[in-house]
Amino acid sequence: MDGVDGLYIGPGDLSTALGIPGQWRAPAIFDAIRSRACYAGNRERSYLNVTINGIQPGREAEMSKGGDGRTFAVEAAGPSPIETIDIIRNGQTIHAIPGTGWRQKATWTDGEELASLALAPDSGAAFVYYYVRVRYQDATLAWSSPVWFRA
Helix, strand or coil: CCCCCCCCCCCCCCEEEEECCCCCCHHHHHHHHHCCCEEEEECCCCEEEEEECCECCCCEEEHHHHCCCEEEEEEEECCCCEEEEEEEECCEEEEEEECCCCEEEEEEEECCCCHHHCECCCCCCCEEEEEEEEEECCCCEEEECCEEEEC
């Protein structure tokens, strides 16, 4: 996290959206945003790094990649102590990890069978999506782009 600075693209001084590039040069940052490898926040700057079974936010994977469980690896830091790290599946909070300070690493595994959780759209393949939201004690929020698991 040392030396990491976000790309500010909000309309005011209270919103940020940050790409997660492989390198900190303008073309790589914009490529990260276009590929949805991003996180967003409100209020103060925060840092959020999430993978699910090694898959970065913004990506799609086959449900078979969800296998016996989806393991979330989360690293977050912000302007005040973390209240909770929320794991969200299909729009519902399924697990809340209590905060332990202003910077935290956490892992958690969702072991529920993906096929039984899939949303069935009017057209296209069934899917399950996950994202992570971090709540800080000063009301700052950060949230990742989703990872979609498709049938």
